[in-house]
Amino acid sequence: GNSVTQMEGPVTLSEEAFLTINCTYTATGYPSLFWYVQYPGEGLQLLLKATKADDKGSNKGFEATYRKETTSFHLEKGSVQVSDSAVYFCALTLLQGAQKLVFGQGTRLTINP
Amino acid sequence: EPEVTQTPSHQVTQMGQEVILRCVPISNHLYFYWYRQILGQKVEFLVSFYNNEISEKSEIFDDQFSVERPDGSNFTLKIRSTKLEDSAMYFCASRRQGSNYGYTFGSGTRLTVV
Numbered sequence: 001g002n003s004v005t006q007m008e009g010p011v012t013l014s015e016e017a018f019l020t021i022n023c024t025y026t027a028t029g030y031p032s033l034f035w036y037v038q039y040p041g042e043g044l045q046l047l048l049k050a051t052k053a054d055d056k057g058s059n060k061g062f063e064a065t066y067r068k069e070t071t072s073f074h075l076e077k078g079s080v081q082v083s084d085s086a087v088y089f090c091a092l093t094l095l096q097g098a099q100k101l102v103f104g105q106g107t108r109l110t111i112n113p
Numbered sequence: 114e115p116e117v118t119q120t121p122s123h124q125v126t127q128m129g130q131e132v133i134l135r136c137v138p139i140s141n142h143l144y145f146y147w148y149r150q151i152l153g154q155k156v157e158f159l160v161s162f163y164n165n166e167i168s169e170k171s172e173i174f175d176d177q178f179s180v181e182r183p184d185g186s187n188f189t190l191k192i193r194s195t196k197l198e199d200s201a202m203y204f205c206a207s208r209r210q211g212s213n214y215g216y217t218f219g220s221g222t223r224l225t226v227v
Contacts, residue, residue, distance in 0.1 A: 043220035089156060098144045098168035101216050104157040
């Protein structure tokens with residue numbers, strides 16, 4: 001079946017550090033890939049997405065590239081801010097019909113000033 | 114920007130009681146979903162719904178759960194007899210038809226069973 005594996009958290013960084021959160025996937029077919037962010041006490045917000053191999057999704061300084069050869073979709077940001085503290089979820093779907101979104105386990109990120 | 118609206122934001126119920134969680138998906142969306150997140154844990158799929166019927170359900174979605182789209186705008190999740198372990202955040206999501214469209218989530222209902 002389809003599944004997503006994220007790096008174990010929590011991750012703690014200092015402000016302006018470089019961020020990488022690893023995400024790998026297993027899927028039948030050609031999935032679309034997503035990163036969602038959950039700020040404290042809030043719901044799930046779409047951060048970025050990529051629908052085919054070699055696509056790069058980007059938003060708010062975050063980037064992720066769909067790597068079919070390594071089945072990965074790692075999230076990166078060059079200089080994190082305290083306001084980036086949140087839980088980040090990698091997810092995939094086949095985007096066919098009513099296909100569900102399958103989430104990774106989430107990575108809690110804390111940025112210290 | 115269109116939103117998925119969930120009510121209530123927080124519900125406290127006694128064990129064994131029935132609860133109905135409500136969602137208003139985006140109006141031109143055709144696919145509807147319920148997910149849950151036990152505090153601090155993974156976001157788990159419960160059920161997907163299309164064309165007035167369940168498309169897929171997980172093993173969590175047992176006979177105590179049901180979904181309904183009673184009036185063409187609301188999408189409800191009913192838990193018939195709540196258990197302590199049903200305490201979680203429940204998220205509704207919807208999606209347009211077509212492969213270029215992602216999922217829009219509501220802000221969730223926090224259910225506390227006491």
